[in-house]
Amino acid sequence: MTFLLPNSRNDLDTPVATVGKTSVRICDVVRDVRGIESIVKRAIEDPDFGWPERRLQQVECHLHIFPSAKELEDWDGFLLGRYPPVYSPKSSRCNDCMLGVCDLSRERGACGIDLKTKCARDSLLDACKGASQMISHARALLNEALKRFGRDKRISHGKNVRYPSINTMLFTGTPIYTLGDADDALRYAEEQLVELLAAASQESNVIDLESKAFHAGSMYLLAGEVAELVKEACFGLCSAADRELVELPNFPHFIERGIGALDLEKPVVLFVGNSFLVGIAAVDFVRASGLEDEVQICGVGQMGLDLGRYYEKTKNLGGALKVLRVLRAGIPDVIVVGEQCVPANILEEAKKTRTAVVAVSQNMSMGLKDRTDAALSEIANALISGEEAGVLILNPKKAAEVAVKVARELSRGRKKFELPGLEAAEKCDGCGACDDACPNDLEVSAAVLAAKEGRANELSEIYDDCLFCAKCESVCIARIPIVSLVLKAAVDKMRAERFKMRPGRGTPSHLEYRDVAYAFGFGTVSGMVAIIGCGAGNEQDVGYMVNELVDMNFLVLTAGCVAADIASFYNEVEKKHLYEAWAALLQIRGFLNCGSCSAFSHVARAFIKYNHLIARLPLLGNFEEHADYTLGKMPMGVIIWGPASPQLYAAAAGFARLGAPVVLGPHGWKFQRFLLGNVEDRSKWWAYDGFTGRKVEVDPAPPHLIIPVETKEEALTMITRLVFRVNDFRDGRMSKMDSYWSFYERFFNSIPEDFHLYVRADAELPWTRKHKMIRILGEKYGWDVDKRRGLIIRAKHRDGRLLTPEEYARDYGIRVGQYSTFLERLIIREAARRGELADADKKDEEW
Amino acid sequence: MVTVIVDVEGAVRVLRDAKKLLILVGSRLDGDILSTVVKLAEGLGAKAGIAATGNTAAPLREMGIDAGKEWTAEVVSRMLHSEGDKPDLLVFVGFYSFVLSGVLSTLKHFASCKTLALERRRFENADFSLSEMSKEAWRDALMRIAEGVIR
Incomplete structure (x- = not known):
């Protein structure tokens, strides 16, 4: 420069x-x-x-403003070199081109592609699918906002947000202050998406393809941020940004979650998928018409959260995945169906219970007639009479009014929970096809056979873990309505589901960051973990993980459908459900819900914001430096729980590229691409001493970037391992080691086999375990230790040398408090970047 | 490569033929089947190791087996990348099918080891797999395999 x-x-x-x-x-x-x-x-x-x-x-200042994926290859290349992709191919056959089907298991295809490249192309496509869904969502909202308010409409970020639109700023170099700015940012994401899709059928290098998948992930988070800003600034979703710190522990309001919160005698309108604009319009209509005590506005998935941020009387009926649970029970009188996260057979399912369908997205029109231009009464009458099972209405206000009007009519005399009796199980011959079909590996046939013998308990237990996809029914030769049987057996459970939850509050505020910044920076907080996802089979899993992490003094955030699942977990110590047990704060002993899946962007901005707050890293067009800092210094990680959707695939890529490692729950094995480090390969674990430019062997931290696990206990333990950083401060390393060891010992009744790799000095060992650790270092790993005094005399380097603590600190890891980086251009001095100061002796003379 | 469906005798042959094998114990195993798997490993002697994935390390230790806690993804990664002495056969028992399908696909396409799925259902990407059977039949099959390797 x-x-x-x-x-x-x-x-x-x-x-x-x-x-x-x-x-x-x-x-x-x-x-x-x-x-x-x-x-x-x-x-x-x-x-x-x-x-x-x-x-x-x-440093060598280099900005990436409106970058393509290729412009960020320095960083992506580093990540993918250290954490190379591991694939689980869906198939070894490729049918992507007109040259025909090629079997890639042994040889290249007709176009020259090999199996890994094919997998990488699939990876990019999956990430693009996810990104496109969020971009489409943001575009629909933004276009409506532009029509209503124009490009010059100012976007208020709230008085307690100092850093607006962080995800966007890193890529566009421009904060979003107006709808026009938001439009420019989203256009960039749209252009990138087109480029990435074009590359998905051409690019032939695995690393380039995965770099592009990362880029799709970044665009996903950017679009999510635009969507959130528009929702908050233009459509009135509540946000913590304008609240005082004293208000935040109880912000936002509670809403109720669960079917037990409903009055089943009153009309129910259920919003499914992204039907945001119609949902807002419905609430406005209900309010204006004085129908708040009569018409019940409900949402599943994204709408259960977003509407909850707008309307305190919203009833959240759980994750989008389990919409069938509500439909089969006949709970809603009308469903309003948008795009994303909607089962393809929702219309058929609605017909079974005579639930009227109002489709509101041209991307999910289900073959329904477009009635946008028809008179409101005409549409309503057609639905009420049953002449039409569903209609497509692309005018939000009209769709909202039709939905409310029809629900009021249909609810009269309509019975809920009309489910078949257990005698429907009599046809079961125990063939087990349902077991094989179940994506959650549930033992369905045994439960149905038990019902055949008059016992409903087993079916009721299935209810707790069921994904309600109904695959079991579709393969059942005897045509047994298995899902309905499960619901019948669990009717009492369903009726009892009534929990309080906070629907989401957007961004963590600046006040919270300031309050905890030093604790976070210096390590008295073990780390910040976000638990996100599309909802689990067993809702208790996510609540359990949140509870454990809060207990372990992690800062915990959530977003997406899992946020609703968490509500049902009961904290036995506090004697409260989780949202009532913990303050809604980004603080120790707090836990906050950011909102729906677009609010994943708030999680990312929470991560980035700390970099700026603690290290004053420039924000505009400076993605690489933030990612470098997060991976090297900031203890952040993400747990993704529940089925693997394209949106989560994209989100995982976005977080990983940002330097925040991702743990995938058991269903994450379906992601088919993981980024795993090889701890044994010492050549992969290095960093630059930021002052001298010396390339130093470091601890393998974090050991993986995207890794699947099998159980919630594994997820908890792995995330404590993934928040280790090469640039940890002493207290930080100590608290992380303590968390990692605690979970490991408790869940696996053993000690972490790799803990010695993260020991840099005896002063960093947790006090309560220090002597045990010192003893094990001596006996098992060959370190020279003083067991009685709890001291390391000579540490054993991975190359086998026994080194004094001073020598060890020089030759392994980054000295505590020393600046380090993974990118050569971010070494602090030009002479060091040229390698002139890399020699250790020279370094000592210099410093 | 086509999956070979094996019966009890076939599974025993595969296990006996392996020079070095690792038995991965998945998170779904409960007490008595876990004991059977331990018996199987013991019957195979020094050439067999147990990798306790999921939460199985704790119950195995309670049974007096010092099986190392392993993460399935890391075992897979080692099979792909490690330069060291690797098993020539990986045996899987007690896994969720959606987990094991992915694991087997990776190993089938990118690793050199053979795989044997001792599960209740057939796994297309395994080199050798048991076929569909009831839980009771599976329990019995595992027991007979454990006994078979000793004889």
Whole structure:
């Protein structure tokens, strides 16, 4: 990078950005400056989000503004080199082109592709599918907002948000302050998506393909942020951004979750999929019409959360995945069906219980007639009479009014819970086809056979773990309505489901960050973990994990359908359900729900924000540096629980690229691509000493980037392992070691076999376990220790040398408090980047 | 490569023929079947190791078996990347089918070891697999396999 005197005559015609007395030619800091000169200049000079002068002088400033995936290959290449993709191919056959079907198990296909490349292309496609769903969601909201308010409409981020639109800023170099800014940002994501899809059928290199899958993940988070901003700023979803700290522990309001919260004598309108605009319109209509005490507005999945943020009387009926549970029981009188997370047979299912369907998305129109232009009364009458089972209405206000009107009519005299008796099980011959079909490996046939003998308990137990996909029914030769039987057996359980939950509150506020920043930065908080996902088979699993992590002093966030599942977990110590047991704060002993799946972006911004707060990293167009810092320093991780959807695939890619490792629950094995480190290969575990440029062997932290596990106990233990960082402070390393060891010992009745790899000094060993650890280091791993005094005399390097603590600190890991990086250009001094200071002796002389 | 469906005798032959094998114990195993698997490993002697995945390390230790806690994904990764002395046969028992399907697919396509699925259902991506059977029949089959390797 060239530093110029501010008034250098030779460069008067070259645009420069100036911070203090330091200037830099803007053409030197981006690959192609054409058309973005002012953005680049601002990205450097902005007093809040730009570059501190000292930082500008120290590292090689290189911004990525509106980057393609290829422009971020330095970072992606590093990640994928350290955590190479491991694939579980869906099939070894490729049928993607017109040359015919090729078996790639032994040889390349007709186009020259091999199996790994085919898997990588599938990976990119999956990530693109997920990204497209979020981009489409954001676009629908944004277009409506643009029509209503125009491009110049200011977006308020709230008085307690200092860093707006963080996910976006990292890629576009511009904060979102108006709807026009949001439109520009989303256009960028849309363009990238088109490019990525084009590459998915052409690109031939695995690493390039996975880099692009990462990019789709980043676009997913960016689009999620746009969607959230529009929902909050234009459509009134509650946000913590304007609240005072004293309000936050009880913010937002509680809503009720569960069928037990409903008055089944009153009309029920259920919102499914992304039917956000119609949902908001329905609430407005109900309020304006004075029907709040009569018409019950309910949502599953995203709508159960988003509507809850808008309307306190919203009833959340659980994750989107389990909508069939509600439908089969005949709970809703009308369902409003948007796009995403909707079963393809929802119309057929609705017909079974004479539930009227109002489709509101042209992406999920189900063959229904488009009645957008028909008169409201005409549409309503057709639905009420049963002349039409469903209609498509692409006008949110009209769709909302039709839904409410029809529900009021249909609910009269309509019976709920009309389910077949257990005698329907009599046809079961125990063939076991349902067992084989069950995606959750439940022992369905045994339960049905038990029902045949008059025992309903087994079916009732199935209810707790069932995904309600009805695959068992579709394969049953005897045509037994197994799902309905399960519901019948569990009617009492369903009726008893009534929990309080907080529906989501958007971003963590600046006040919370400031409050916990030092504890987080220096490690008295073990880490920050987000538990997200599409909802689990057993709802108790996610609640259990939240509870354990809060208990272990992690900062815990959630978003997505699992947020509703969490509500049902009962904390035996506090004698409360989880949302009532813990304060809604991003603090120790707190736990907060950000919102629906678009709120995954709030999780990402929570991660990034800490980097800026603690290290003052510039935000605009500076993704790589943030990801580098997160992976090297910040103890953040994500647990994804429940079935593997494209949206979660994209989200996982986005978080992983950001340097936040991801643990996938057992269903995550269906993701078919994992990013696993090889701890044994010492050549993979290095970092640059940020001052000298010396490449140092480091602890394998975090050991994996995306890893699937089998149980919730494994997930908890793995996440405590994945929050280790090479740049941990002493207290941080100590608390992480304690968490990791605690879970490991408790769940597996043994000690972590790899703990010695993370021991840098005896002062970092948890006090309560120190002597035991020292003894094991001596006896099992050959370290020279003083057991009595609990001291490490000589540590055993991975190459077999016994080293004094000083030698060990020099040759293994990053010295505590020392700046480190994985990217050469972020080494602090130019001489060091050239390798001139890399020699250890020179380093000691220098420092 | 086509999956060979094996009966009890066939499974015994595969286990006996292996030079070095690792038995991965999945998270679904309960007490008595876990004992059978331990018996199987003991019957195979020094050439067999047990990898306790899921939460099975604790019950195995309670049974006096010092099986190391393993993460299935890490075992798979080692089979792909490790330079060391690796097993030539991986045996799976007690896994969720959606977990094992993925694991077997990776190993089938990218690793050199053979795989044997001692589960209640047929796994297409295994080199050798038992076929569909009831829980009771499976329990009995495992017992007979454990006894078979000793004889």
